[in-house]
Amino acid sequence: MSSDTGPKPLLFTTHAEDVIRERNLDRGWIEATVRNPEWTRPDPYRPGIERRFRYIPEFGGRILRVACFETASEIRIITVFFDRDARAKP
Secondary structure, X not given: OOEOOEOOOEEEOHHHHHHHHHHOOOHHHXXXXXXXXXXXXXXXXXXXXXXXXXXXXXXXXXXXXXXXXXXXXXXXXXXXXXXXXXXXXX
């Protein structure tokens, strides 16, 4: 995921920026979820988009879902939200 020049930059869509601001989400949570997800799933409706999930203890242990698109040079954040229905595979 990273190269000799360091981790890939995270780029946020306008939608992602709006959601982060509206829901007052911590960017540190988002970066941790993108770079070190506890599990991932391909988006079933959008080819190339990956859903990355992580428990956020500081937010009552809720699960943050970040939908992103990764290229050789960047990771584009499409949307982010707390997913009430997310479950890791048993």
